[in-house]
Amino acid sequence: xxxxxxxxxxxxxxxxxxxxxxxxxxxxxxxxxxxxxxxxxxxxxxxxxxxxxxxxxxxxxxxxxxxxxxxxxxxxxxxxxxxxxxxxxxxxxxxxxxxxxxxxxxxxxx
Amino acid sequence: xxxxxxxxxxxxxxxxxxxxxxxxxxxxxxxxxxxxxxxxxxxxxxxxxxxxxxxxxxxxxxxxxxxxxxxxxxxxxxxxxxxxxxxxxxxxxxxxxxxxxxxxxxxxxxxxxxxxxx
Numbered sequence: 001x002x003x004x005x006x007x008x009x010x011x012x013x014x015x016x017x018x019x020x021x022x023x024x025x026x027x028x029x030x031x032x033x034x035x036x037x038x039x040x041x042x043x044x045x046x047x048x049x050x051x052x053x054x055x056x057x058x059x060x061x062x063x064x065x066x067x068x069x070x071x072x073x074x075x076x077x078x079x080x081x082x083x084x085x086x087x088x089x090x091x092x093x094x095x096x097x098x099x100x101x102x103x104x105x106x107x108x109x110x
Numbered sequence: 111x112x113x114x115x116x117x118x119x120x121x122x123x124x125x126x127x128x129x130x131x132x133x134x135x136x137x138x139x140x141x142x143x144x145x146x147x148x149x150x151x152x153x154x155x156x157x158x159x160x161x162x163x164x165x166x167x168x169x170x171x172x173x174x175x176x177x178x179x180x181x182x183x184x185x186x187x188x189x190x191x192x193x194x195x196x197x198x199x200x201x202x203x204x205x206x207x208x209x210x211x212x213x214x215x216x217x218x219x220x221x222x223x224x225x226x227x228x
Contacts, residue, residue, distance in 0.1 A: 002154055035214040044204055044218040045155065051209075056216070088155055090214035098168040099145065099214040101155040 003028065003100035004089055011108040017077040020105045022089030024070050028100055032092040034072040036065055038085040039104075045088060049074060076107075084109045112136040112217045114205045119222030126195050126226070132188040132205030132219060140183040143208035145215055146190045148201035148224075158203070159190060162211065173199075195226045 005023040012018040022034065034052050037045035047056050049065035052072070064075045072091075076083055089102040118130040130146070145160040159179035160168040167179055178191040188205055202223050206215030 032212050033214070035216075044220050046218070047216050050216055051213070090155070092212040092214060094212075096168075096170075098160045098170065099147075099157045099208070101147075101157065101214075104154045 002103035003093060003096070004091065004102035006087075006089060006102035006105045008103065009106050009108065010087075011110055012076075012079045013110050014079055014081065016079045017075060018079060018107065019076075020074045020087050020089075020107070022072045022074070022102050024072075024091060024100075026070060027095040028070075028091040028093040029067065029072055030070040031094060034065065034067050035090040036063075036072075036074045037088045037090070038083075039088065040085050048087075079109055081109045083107060112207065114207065114217060114219035116203065116205045116219045116222040119203065119224045121225045121227065122195055123228050124196060124226055127191070127193045128195065128224060130190040130192065130203055130205075130222060130224070134186045134188065134205075134207070137207070139181075139186040143210065143213070144179075144181060144188045145206050145208050146177075146179060146188075147204045147206050147215065147218070148199075149204070149221075150198075150201040153201075156201075160208070161188070192224070195224075197226050200224060200226050 036049040039045045052067045053065045093100045113135045115133045146158040176194045202221040204221045205219040207217040
């Protein structure tokens with residue numbers, strides 16, 4: 001059972017905009033930064049968004065992050081087939097004193 | 111560029127021990143918090159252990175008392191000593207850099223597989 005809650009699946013067609021939600025609590029998302037990763041099968045997670053809405057160099061501006069209260073969202077616009085992957089959110093948790101993760105959302109591009 | 115390379119995984123019997131290592135390069139290792147994250151087959155990510163720049167340590171309840179994280183800044187290396195291993199510890203273990211206090215990981219290694227089975 002993951003500390004952060006994500007929908008297990010999401011889907012969209014090429015060119016569409018999709019959003020993935022991440023719900024937490026006052027001890028994690030409510031007070032700390034949110035991170036987003038994507039993961040292709042057999043590979044390590046790769047950072048997409050850090051500190052709520054910052055994109056590392058090399059990540060396209062089609063990816064954007066937002067946070068409100070104890071929830072956060074990842075938006076992907078102009079969906080492409082190569083966006084098909086698992087997406088995870090993460091945040092530091094003050095009560096557990098460590099980083100916690102969502103259960104992951106499998107994105108399918110139809 | 112930032113590189114994290116794990117080693118030390120393998121097959122071990124229940125109750126056995128393993129020591130994972132992570133060689134870091136491309137950044138000033140001593141300036142960063144570091145962590146071990148694991149992923150059981152077909153499952154999500156789980157934070158295992160975390161160490162600050164001043165050796166403050168956090169361990170997940172599932173490994174507390176069995177796993178020990180440590181770092182050697184002179185060798186730019188992170189370690190995870192795993193004792194009393196259980197079948198449920200079977201996972202890919204990732205070494206990950208943490209951007210700062212109260213942050214989650216930014217860079218990840220490629221992972222090393224630990225299989226606990228008789």
